[in-house]
Amino acid sequence: MPRISEQRRAAQRQRILDAAMASFEKAGPDGASMQDIIAESGMSAGAIYRYFDSKEAIIEAVATERHEHEKALLADAMTVGFPDGLRQFMNAYFDWVADPAEAQRRRVAVHIWARAQHDERLRQIVTEGLAPLKDVASVLADAPLPAGVDPDMFARVLLAVIQGFLLQRSWEPDLDPQKYRDTVNSLLHLLNRS
Amino acid sequence: MPRISEQRRAAQRQRILDAAMASFEKAGPDGASMQDIIAESGMSAGAIYRYFDSKEAIIEAVATERHEHEKALLADAMTVGFPDGLRQFMNAYFDWVADPAEAQRRRVAVHIWARAQHDERLRQIVTEGLAPLKDVASVLADAPLPAGVDPDMFARVLLAVIQGFLLQRSWEPDLDPQKYRDTVNSLLHLLNRS
Amino acid sequence: MPRISEQRRAAQRQRILDAAMASFEKAGPDGASMQDIIAESGMSAGAIYRYFDSKEAIIEAVATERHEHEKALLADAMTVGFPDGLRQFMNAYFDWVADPAEAQRRRVAVHIWARAQHDERLRQIVTEGLAPLKDVASVLADAPLPAGVDPDMFARVLLAVIQGFLLQRSWEPDLDPQKYRDTVNSLLHLLNRS
Amino acid sequence: MPRISEQRRAAQRQRILDAAMASFEKAGPDGASMQDIIAESGMSAGAIYRYFDSKEAIIEAVATERHEHEKALLADAMTVGFPDGLRQFMNAYFDWVADPAEAQRRRVAVHIWARAQHDERLRQIVTEGLAPLKDVASVLADAPLPAGVDPDMFARVLLAVIQGFLLQRSWEPDLDPQKYRDTVNSLLHLLNRS
DNA sequence: TATGAATGAGCGTTCATTCAT
DNA sequence: TATGAATGAACGCTCATTCAT
Numbered sequence: 001m002p003r004i005s006e007q008r009r010a011a012q013r014q015r016i017l018d019a020a021m022a023s024f025e026k027a028g029p030d031g032a033s034m035q036d037i038i039a040e041s042g043m044s045a046g047a048i049y050r051y052f053d054s055k056e057a058i059i060e061a062v063a064t065e066r067h068e069h070e071k072a073l074l075a076d077a078m079t080v081g082f083p084d085g086l087r088q089f090m091n092a093y094f095d096w097v098a099d100p101a102e103a104q105r106r107r108v109a110v111h112i113w114a115r116a117q118h119d120e121r122l123r124q125i126v127t128e129g130l131a132p133l134k135d136v137a138s139v140l141a142d143a144p145l146p147a148g149v150d151p152d153m154f155a156r157v158l159l160a161v162i163q164g165f166l167l168q169r170s171w172e173p174d175l176d177p178q179k180y181r182d183t184v185n186s187l188l189h190l191l192n193r194s
Numbered sequence: 195m196p197r198i199s200e201q202r203r204a205a206q207r208q209r210i211l212d213a214a215m216a217s218f219e220k221a222g223p224d225g226a227s228m229q230d231i232i233a234e235s236g237m238s239a240g241a242i243y244r245y246f247d248s249k250e251a252i253i254e255a256v257a258t259e260r261h262e263h264e265k266a267l268l269a270d271a272m273t274v275g276f277p278d279g280l281r282q283f284m285n286a287y288f289d290w291v292a293d294p295a296e297a298q299r300r301r302v303a304v305h306i307w308a309r310a311q312h313d314e315r316l317r318q319i320v321t322e323g324l325a326p327l328k329d330v331a332s333v334l335a336d337a338p339l340p341a342g343v344d345p346d347m348f349a350r351v352l353l354a355v356i357q358g359f360l361l362q363r364s365w366e367p368d369l370d371p372q373k374y375r376d377t378v379n380s381l382l383h384l385l386n387r388s
Numbered sequence: 389m390p391r392i393s394e395q396r397r398a399a400q401r402q403r404i405l406d407a408a409m410a411s412f413e414k415a416g417p418d419g420a421s422m423q424d425i426i427a428e429s430g431m432s433a434g435a436i437y438r439y440f441d442s443k444e445a446i447i448e449a450v451a452t453e454r455h456e457h458e459k460a461l462l463a464d465a466m467t468v469g470f471p472d473g474l475r476q477f478m479n480a481y482f483d484w485v486a487d488p489a490e491a492q493r494r495r496v497a498v499h500i501w502a503r504a505q506h507d508e509r510l511r512q513i514v515t516e517g518l519a520p521l522k523d524v525a526s527v528l529a530d531a532p533l534p535a536g537v538d539p540d541m542f543a544r545v546l547l548a549v550i551q552g553f554l555l556q557r558s559w560e561p562d563l564d565p566q567k568y569r570d571t572v573n574s575l576l577h578l579l580n581r582s
Numbered sequence: 583m584p585r586i587s588e589q590r591r592a593a594q595r596q597r598i599l600d601a602a603m604a605s606f607e608k609a610g611p612d613g614a615s616m617q618d619i620i621a622e623s624g625m626s627a628g629a630i631y632r633y634f635d636s637k638e639a640i641i642e643a644v645a646t647e648r649h650e651h652e653k654a655l656l657a658d659a660m661t662v663g664f665p666d667g668l669r670q671f672m673n674a675y676f677d678w679v680a681d682p683a684e685a686q687r688r689r690v691a692v693h694i695w696a697r698a699q700h701d702e703r704l705r706q707i708v709t710e711g712l713a714p715l716k717d718v719a720s721v722l723a724d725a726p727l728p729a730g731v732d733p734d735m736f737a738r739v740l741l742a743v744i745q746g747f748l749l750q751r752s753w754e755p756d757l758d759p760q761k762y763r764d765t766v767n768s769l770l771h772l773l774n775r776s
Numbered sequence: 777t778a779t780g781a782a783t784g785a786g787c788g789t790t791c792a793t794t795c796a797t
Numbered sequence: 798t799a800t801g802a803a804t805g806a807a808c809g810c811t812c813a814t815t816c817a818t
Contacts, residue, residue: 003780012781027312030224034809044783045810055809107311114308117301117364118221127365148380153373156362157381163361164354170311171321179347186342187351190384228792238800239793249792391801400802415700418612422788432804433789443788495699502696505689505752506609515753536768541761544750545769551749552742558699559709567735574730575739578772616813626779627814637813 013051015041017065020058025104028111029059056119063112063122066105067129070096074132082143083192086158089136090184093162097169098177106166133159146191207245210235211259214252219298222305223253254315257306260299261323264290268326276337277386280352283330284378287356291363292371300360327353340385401439404429405453408446413492416499417447444507451500451510454493455517458484462520470531471580474546477524478572481550485557486565494554521547534579595633598623599647602640607686610693611641642703645694648687649711652678656714664725665774668740671718672766675744679751680759688748715741728773 004012019041023032034055038045052058073096077088096102116122133155140151161184169175213235217226228249232239246252267290271282290296310320327349334345355378363369392400407429411420422443426433440446461484465476484490504510521543528539549572557563601623605614616637620627634640655678659670678684698708715737722733743766751757 028224028308030222031312033807035807046784046812047782049810050781110308110311113361113364114222114304117304118225123365130362130365146380146384148376148383150373150377153377154381156359156369156374157355157378160356160358160362161351161354163358164356165350167307167357167361168324168350168354170307171317171324175350179344180350182342183344183347184351186340187348189342190340227790229790232801239802240795240800241798243793244798416612416696418610419700421786423786434791434805435803437789438802498696498699501749501752502610502692505692506613511753518750518753534768534772536764536771538761538765541765542769544747544757544762545743545766548743548746548750549739550742551746552744553738555695555745555749556712556738556742558695559705559712563738567732568738570730571732571735572739574728575736577730578728615811617811620780627781628779628816629777631814632777 009051012043012047013061015043016048016051016058017061019043020062021104021108024059024062024108024111029055029062029115056121059112059115060121060125062108063116063125066109066112067125069105070129071132074135078132078135078139082139083188085139086136086143086188087185089132090158090162090181090188094177094181094184097162097166098181107170110167110170130159203245206237206241207255210237210242210245210252211255213237214256215298215302218253218256218302218305223249223302223309250313250315253306253309253313254319256302257310257316257319260303260306261319263299264323265326268329272326272329272333276333277382279333280330280337280382281379283326284352284356284375284382288371288375288378291356291360292375301364304361304364324353397439400431400435401449403431404436404439404446405449407431408450409492409496412447412450412496412499417443417450417503444509447500447503448509448513450496451504451513454497454500455513457493458517459520462523466520466523466527470527471576473527474524474531474576475573477520478546478550478569478576482565482569482572485550485554486569495558498555498558518547591633594625594629595643598625598630598633598640599643601625602644603686603690606641606644606690606693611637611644611690611697638701638703641694641697642707644690645698645704645707648691648694649707651687652711653714656717660714660717660721664721665770667721668718668725668770669767671714672740672744672770676759676763676766679744679748680763689752692749692752712741 016037019037020032022040023036026032027036034045034048037055037058038048041048048058052061073092074089077092078085080088097106112122112126116126133152136155136158137151140154143151145151145154165175165177165180169177210231213231214226216234217230220226221230228239228242231249231252232242235242242252246255267286268283271286272279274282291300306316306320310316327346330349330352331345334348337345339345339348359369359371359374363371404425407425408420410428411424414420415424422433422436425443425446426436429436436446440449461480462477465480466473468476485494500510500514504514521540524543524546525539528542531539533539533542553563553565553568557565598619601619602614604622605618608614609618616627616630619637619640620630623630634643655674656671659674660667662670679688694704694708698704715734718737718740719733722736725733727733727736747757747759747762751759
């Protein structure tokens, strides 16, 4: 009975997602055609549609994959308190932002962000990916923050610091992540002294 | 010998760009068809192609318009020194980020950002729009910054703080700009005490 | 201004419908592809979609055209009473069934009939095309019909006599319409004597 | 050396034909996909192709089945002479037309009729199904028919009366078969008096 | 024998762009 | 100058059929 194993099924799915990532990186989800994904994956049109209902479903799976990756990344950063958990949170992100192997994912992320503005399903996936913010905020709530600093908003500032850098580096690949990271860390040290 | 006045030509151009912005806001530049822009502008297909060579040219013009707007916005914020110029720089941006009339432009900006990753012309327009960073950095270079804080990178952090918020609010329109702004300002106050 | 005249628009529409009829005759609406209609019409894909929203819309237009033709055909047959109006009704149909120029339309009609079973819009078009039955029935209602003969059902019998022959001749083109018609007329004469 | 018994083979074949009938009834042979038939039968794609060479072969088998059914139906109606054999012929048909259990077969029949116009094999099956006409005609040939009534053509009229009603009822399921039948029988009684 | 994953040609339709009027 | 009808390549997707297991 040729019913394929769960393992093979997962591998084929991943093959498609990898091909989609590669295609999306080059031209964005709209610029990449199904033919591109088909060629990149080495599979046939029909085969791909056994794993995903539509191109849209592939885009959503790519978005989901990215956020699962992100959540796993941050899961254990949140196990320690302020200010060490905070530092780990930022470091986990910065490691991702600096990792050459993740360049593709970062570039595709920007397309997902743009698309999430119109696509309700994608918007949900993206905002659910913002969940770690809650954890960061609850850690910050117990910390001696300067007056006027809201824990929720501070968490968003930290995320923005990452997102903005990811964006800037997507246009200027030569931007040095280490220098940026050092500056951010130096700024965060001001908190300890307050 | 221009058959139509320069003034009329500019007005027609603007009409197309406004229609494009409206169309792009709804579905992004890829999701919006030339037919959408044609319908929204009330002009004919042929007429539009007298003002712009291609859809791509319209997208570039939209991107350029946005960055000219941005530059004008920041031009006079840079006339005073640290820390007042810095505050004005941030306030100018925050006013834009909070202005309901600018919602359309902000949403389209995210698409431009994504597209700039692949489109060289767009990338140049976007990175040229980053010019104010240089001015901010040169102001910061003369300021008594904490140890380890690079002026160029600090300027990027400030930009990131805006960009990230713009992004987050594009997915969660209810996010309160005032609360975010207050937290950012409170954090920046730490600099004065250092 | 190249906005085409109403006349040209109607001509183009007809060109598409004629091409569709020719294509449908050869292979039925499902067997004929849009490419067939495009080739047959000598128009481009895009042009056709300016006149019809979809292939389905073309099929509906073909069905509508056929029934408008039919209604016009029967309109004046109904101006006289029994038994002359009845004879004219049948003759009008028989002339159509025997007319070589109408062979295409007859063959396509059978496909429309089949399709009308599932397609609600088509079903409405087809059943509205049955309207003449009401007129025939009302003429028959005033006639001295034999006992047990319901005017509505008799009208349906008459229609069935046509439909069935159309069907039989679609499989056996050599069937002689004249012989069939003579036999039907002879049978109808029995009514006069009753 | 058949690995499976002839009996099982026939049962499997029937299972496929039943699934095909059910699928064709819903959407016609073109609207129904092999996947539909596969799902409806509970068999696998590969299994079905061991019993039928192609979808076309299934359609032909469905058509053949229908006409075998029809022939069996009429076989013994033809054992008696005019006018009783005639009445039995019509009654056998009318029973089929009124039988709710045969609704599926009737609806599919219309599709077969349409398709038989282009498909030579189907046309042969359908015209061979018209064989009873010959028997009816030969019975009628010995009967005292009114002047101008050709036995062959009269047989066709009788068939048309059935076919047309089947068609009309496929669009208007509420049509009362009994009323139609009564009217037809009343009309046929005129023959006795002539 | 039976399975269902895989194939890839072909489907209906859309789109940015052109050009006769 | 302006119009919008026309183009035709390319799109996302489905399908009957095959064949490795």
